[in-house]
Amino acid sequence: MGLGKLLHDHAEHADAGGTIDHPRAYELASEVGFFGRRREIFTRLAALSRARPGDRVLDVGCGTGYLTRILAPVVGPAGQVTGVDASPPMIEYARRSAPGNCSYQVGEGQALDLPDAGFDVVVSSLAVHHIPAAERGAAVREMLRVLRPGGRLLIAEFRPPTNRLLAHLVAMLTGPAMRHNPRDLLADLLPQAGFHVEDEGDLPVMLSYIRASRPAA
Ligand SMILES: C[S@@+](CC[C@H](N)C(=O)[O-])C[C@H]1O[C@@H](n2cnc3c(N)ncnc32)[C@H](O)[C@@H]1O
16 A cells, blocks of 8 residues: 555545545655655745745645745735645644644635635645646636736646656555656646746755746736
8 A cells, every 4th residue: 555545535536646634644754755854845945936025825735734834934924825725634734733824725726715816926835746637727727816917836746756666666655646747747737827937947855846927917
């Protein structure tokens, strides 16, 4: 049984990771999976998001809220960080340790219950590959809809090792959804949705990111 199966309660689409329903196990697996560098790497993600004091930030697929808690002091008391995740146990966990300027809601990235143009920044880490493949286009369109014109997007995704044996091992441990290269996952979806893709890069421990913006009106 792979780690993916241990973290999920129910059968999911074969092409996606699905929801994660065991927040404490997820926290432990993440600390181990990032070789103790999780805070350093997520602090870099927060910087890459270009969130600034006073910004309203949305984290799609926020899980336990780890990145939202790192972003909270970046946006400060005048800002607001909202986390959305499809898993009620993950949202419950996030709420328990929420800073004052963070709030959370259960919901799906492909059908956000949030107003148009209400955010300056949207972030999403390790979550797009959890959304069913057929819904990923809708999820990216939702990210565009809730961003104000000129708003910024950061998506960070798992980057499978280039070594075929290692890639196979990772897929065995985590599930088939993590076999895909995030660039294949997002390269077409973002421009199709109307985003202006700005740059992309790799981060340590098998992550890569893409930054984009909603064109100004
Ligand atoms: C690998 S975790 C990443 C959590 C967090 N962003 C992080 O980096 O630690 C993927 C998250 O996506 C959530 N998820 C799965 N399907 C989703 C969907 N359709 N919409 C929103 N979140 C979803 C899962 O419940 C899980 O918490």
